[in-house]
Amino acid sequence: MPDRRSRLCTAKIAPRLATAALPVAAALVAALCLATASAASASETLSLSAGFTPDSPGASTNFSLTAGFSSSTGLPPSPITRFTLYAPAGMEVDPRGVDTCAPTALEQHGPAGCPADSRAGFGGGVGVLELPAETLREAYTLDFFFAAKTRGHLRLLVYASAAAPASVDLVLVAKQVPAPKPYGLGFSVEVPPISTLPGAPDASIESAFVTVGGANVAYYEPIAGGRRLVRIRGIVVPKRCPGDGFPTEGTVDFADGATLSVKSTIPCPRNS
Amino acid sequence: MLALTCAQSSAPAQAKTATTITPSFSPDQLGAKGALTLTIAYEGERGLPSPVRRSVVKLPAGLGLDIPTLRSCSAARLRAHGASGCPTQSQIGSGEALLEGNAGSQLIAESVKLWIFLGPLRGFQPTFEVLGQGYTPLEERIVLAGTVIPASAPYGEALAMEAPPVPTVPLEPDASLETLTLTVGARPNRLARGANAVVVPGSCPVGGFPFATESTYADGSASSDLATAICPQ
Numbered sequence: 001m002p003d004r005r006s007r008l009c010t011a012k013i014a015p016r017l018a019t020a021a022l023p024v025a026a027a028l029v030a031a032l033c034l035a036t037a038s039a040a041s042a043s044e045t046l047s048l049s050a051g052f053t054p055d056s057p058g059a060s061t062n063f064s065l066t067a068g069f070s071s072s073t074g075l076p077p078s079p080i081t082r083f084t085l086y087a088p089a090g091m092e093v094d095p096r097g098v099d100t101c102a103p104t105a106l107e108q109h110g111p112a113g114c115p116a117d118s119r120a121g122f123g124g125g126v127g128v129l130e131l132p133a134e135t136l137r138e139a140y141t142l143d144f145f146f147a148a149k150t151r152g153h154l155r156l157l158v159y160a161s162a163a164a165p166a167s168v169d170l171v172l173v174a175k176q177v178p179a180p181k182p183y184g185l186g187f188s189v190e191v192p193p194i195s196t197l198p199g200a201p202d203a204s205i206e207s208a209f210v211t212v213g214g215a216n217v218a219y220y221e222p223i224a225g226g227r228r229l230v231r232i233r234g235i236v237v238p239k240r241c242p243g244d245g246f247p248t249e250g251t252v253d254f255a256d257g258a259t260l261s262v263k264s265t266i267p268c269p270r271n272s
Numbered sequence: 273m274l275a276l277t278c279a280q281s282s283a284p285a286q287a288k289t290a291t292t293i294t295p296s297f298s299p300d301q302l303g304a305k306g307a308l309t310l311t312i313a314y315e316g317e318r319g320l321p322s323p324v325r326r327s328v329v330k331l332p333a334g335l336g337l338d339i340p341t342l343r344s345c346s347a348a349r350l351r352a353h354g355a356s357g358c359p360t361q362s363q364i365g366s367g368e369a370l371l372e373g374n375a376g377s378q379l380i381a382e383s384v385k386l387w388i389f390l391g392p393l394r395g396f397q398p399t400f401e402v403l404g405q406g407y408t409p410l411e412e413r414i415v416l417a418g419t420v421i422p423a424s425a426p427y428g429e430a431l432a433m434e435a436p437p438v439p440t441v442p443l444e445p446d447a448s449l450e451t452l453t454l455t456v457g458a459r460p461n462r463l464a465r466g467a468n469a470v471v472v473p474g475s476c477p478v479g480g481f482p483f484a485t486e487s488t489y490a491d492g493s494a495s496s497d498l499a500t501a502i503c504p505q
Contacts, residue, residue: 051442053442062441064441064442064443066443110377111376111377111378116409121376121441122375122376122441122443123376123443124376141376141377142376142377143376143377144376159376159377161377209443210443211442211444214409214410214441216410216411216412217409217410218408218409218411219409220407220408229407229408231411
């Protein structure tokens with residue numbers, strides 16, 4: 001069996017709008033290869049963790065991310081309007097061998113409308129609906145597909161789906177964006193207001209998890225007279241690890257105007 | 273020619289996953305050398321069955337395995353080199369399995385090819401290994417370790433297999449086993465000289481050859497099933 005050790009690491013940091021002292025404390029924690037990272041605005045709190053599985057330098061890998069959203073007001077956190085992720089420098093997305101899915105196919109037919117070998121990853125989480133008499137939590141799923149590049153930039157289609165009590169099917173587009181140092185790759189996704197039940201406010205997110213890429217993904221490709229197995233590199237662990245680990249950062253914009261940014265460090269592989 | 277079978281379910285009341293076993297001999301002649309095929313199906317009460325952790329298959333008394341040249345292969349060798357890394361004579365069977373797992377909104381299925389090998393003796397107890405190799409969407413190799421243990425009447429011996437968790441992708445549940453088909457020995461049309469073969473018992477009990485399976489699952493539940501291979505005409 002391939003090495004499937006997961007090395008998730010989370011870290012807590014202060015929000016961009018917080019006092020200067022808090023980021024310093026947070027940076028210290030990160031330098032110690034902290035296990036937890038979070039940020040808080042006046043009402044929202046964000047925690048983030050990321051990991052490579054396996055984490056061998058240069059290996060095809062699964063990049064996984066978990067995020068938690070909460071509010072200090074006792075109410076659900078404000079709905080998310082944008083999520084931006086910055087991944088470590090040196091992390092590659094190698095789409096050779098994968099197919100692409102058209103947004104219209106995903107919108108019209110759901111994941112079944114996309115070629116199997118266009119799949120980039122999976123995910124899910126829990127959403128929150130605030131009703132006058134109660135707060136409802138609802139599980140949702142995420143499906144990721146490669147889309148055709150735009151001006152040389154990667155795009156991922158995100159199919160978000162929930163069944164009950166509110167039925168939601170959304171197609172979002174995660175676009176590659178420039179990443180500041182020390183990051184090497186950025187993706188940003190705009191999230192529209194998610195209406196749920198009549199009279200209820202838009203849905204909020206309580207938790208999310210995403211896993212993209214894979215250590216051993218392969219598909220059969222038809223060739224004349226048969227088929228051949230095509231191995232997908234997908235996401236590749238950086239060949240070098242900075243001394244204090246692989247840096248990642250997530251930034252979330254909320255509908256109430258708050259922006260939270262959290263840095264998380266993935267520990268260097270033991271054998272690096 | 274496959275023997276007719278008749279199965280009766282006997283799942284415990286608290287079981288969340290149901291099991292059915294379907295045995296067949298080829299040829300279905302008393303005392304004949306050939307193959308025994310066992311198909312075990314798992315069905316979840318709601319959605320996917322819980323992943324199997326241990327499975328015991330009880331075999332009828334008198335069933336034999338003819339091994340002209342005794343060779344074995346270790347689990348470590350199988351993991352490292354696959355089926356081609358083991359002596360041909362150590363292979364006693366083959367099969368296939370269907371694994372499924374939930375990921376995102378989708379049910380992901382993977383067909384797995386199986387090879388069964390004799391393992392080294394553990395003490396004086398025979399062992400076997402089942403090598404599973406899937407190719408797409410995940411290129412995965414797993415090895416299930418098994419032992420042959422005595423079983424009380426009306427059975428003779430039992431095959432006990434430990435199944436490791438089969439991860440899909442991080443943060444998603446392990447894969448579930450939907451069906452498992454194992455053929456031990458070789459069917460008559462493939463029965464080469466010197467090949468390993470199952471020997472059908474020389475006499476058939478009233479009601480047929482008894483088989484049973486007992487499985488335990490990752491969620492702590494258990495299920496069982498009984499089946500009978502009808503006596504050859």
